Amino acid sequence: MPSPIIDSTQALPGARLGTTSPWPVFWVASVAVFLVSMDGTMLFAAFSALRAGFPQATAADLSWVLNAYTVVYAAMLIPSGGVADKHGRKRVFLAGVALFLVASVACGLAVSVEWLVAARVLQAMGAAMLTPASLSLVLAAFPTNKRAVAVSLWGAVGGLAAAVGPSLGAFVIASLGWQWAFYLNVPLGILAIWRGARLLTEAKQATGGRPLDLAGMGLLIIGIGALALSIVQAESPGWSRDELQGIAGIGLASILGFVAWARFATAPLVDLGLFRNPTYRYVNLATLSFGTAFSMMFFAFFFYMHAIWNYPLPLAGLAIAPGPLLVVPVAALSGRLAGRHGHRPLLLTGCVIYAISGLWFLAVPGLEPAYLTHWLPGMVLGGIGVGMVLPSLSGAAVSHLPASQYAVGSAINQAIRQIGSVMGVALTVLLLGSSSLQRVDFNFVYLWHVTLALLTAALCLPVNTSPTTIARRS
DSSP: OOOSOOOTTOOOTTOOTTTSOSHHHHHHHHHHHHHHHHHHHHHHHHHHHHHHHSTTSOHHHHHHHHHHHHHHHHHHHHHHHHHHHHHOHHHHHHHHHHHHHHHHHHHHTOOSHHHHHHHHHHHHHHHHHHHHHHHHHHHHHSOGGGHHHHHHHHHHHHHHHHHHHHHHHHHHHHHHOTTHHHHTHHHHHHHHHHHHHHHOOOOOOSSOOOOOOHHHHHHHHHHHHHHHHHHHTTTOTTSOHHHHHHHHHHHHHHHHHHHHHHHHOSSOSSOGGGGGSHHHHHHHHHHHHHHHHHHHHHHHHHHHHHHTSOOOHHHHHHHHSHHHHHHHHHHHHHHHHHHHHOSHHHHHHHHHHHHHHHHHHHHSOOSSOOIIIIIHHHHHHHHHHHHHHHHHHHHHHHTTSOGGGHHHHHHHHHHHHHHHHHHHHHHHHHHHOOSSOOTTHHHHHHHHHHHHHHHHHHHHTTOOOOHHHHHHHO
16 A cells, blocks of 8 residues: 655646746745744744833733734644635635734734733634645645745745744834734735735635534643643742642643544544654654744843843844844755755754754853854854754655645644744743843753754654655655
């Protein structure tokens, strides 16, 4: 029985192979993914501005402006992949962009933290609708022999946007206020809807699809949310140790319940059968650890620039830019190499480089600003590592899946990355949420950075997506 891999005879529904250039479809889909990914990290730069705008809120309270979005996004990504397959990828993509834009405006108009968190939940729902539909549209537009490059570039756009978000956000927020971190989404989103309506072709699965697993979604949201709450409030005087242990216990029980439900439910949110493939299983574990490290690095950056080096926000935004600028060219080269040699060499090399960047930040920067000699080398190493790892994880995750499971399989991988981001934000707030930070406080963050990077490398050792192996199995 052949392994479930994409070969030259398998094309996704709606593919336009050999007749029309796929690149206009790629760019329309990528504009929307850029918005979603950028929005997820732009608020790292807005954290201080939000504290000033909502002085009654604690750092732990404001962390939910980030984490409420990420938790809901992670939980809804998976069913959204199935919804896109069932009801039409173009339709779900355009509806997701529209909801994301309406929610962005609502975020900018928020007059309380509660309003802002609620609007962020709506934003997450729109983002979850458009993301898996976007990848399916891209895959449908490209021939089989170009998909490794296309997936790597698609992942690179998301990685670049996530990395550029803090830099761009710093300038926008310092100039116009935190509200414009959300209003900035509107013009690009309108462009994506206009061009998407004209360029994209509709595609649905021939089957009727699966019903929405509301029980699974609820268990996942409660589990991840409770664990994040128990971490960010660990040092809060408003919560007792017993209360936090109880909340953590609820989180763990919900996660275990989610797994048990997925094993026995008729149409679960996550098809655990996908994880029987070792590559898919280990890639997703690696995505969890690297997603945690990635969000910790960027969130901690602004804490360091503000509290230790006293950089104003625009200067901090400029200081973070060199790393993100390396992501796209490195990812483009990585995509070509992955098509020839598989993803594992890139993943291992990128993780080691990323770990070295964490060691640099741990050992070199001190109390006195010395950007060119003490910070820039670490940023360059980090940018190279991210450019090699993030798109390679996305590509490796879908490399063994059949065409009919691209949307759901990639959605699970993206959801796991978002769960890692939740954990990264929660850990960073726990370690650096104090109003009187010292240089030594950052050592724990960078030790986590290094440890998680090396753990990701270890998890990538069993990954096998080499073209020779795939051809032999088919």
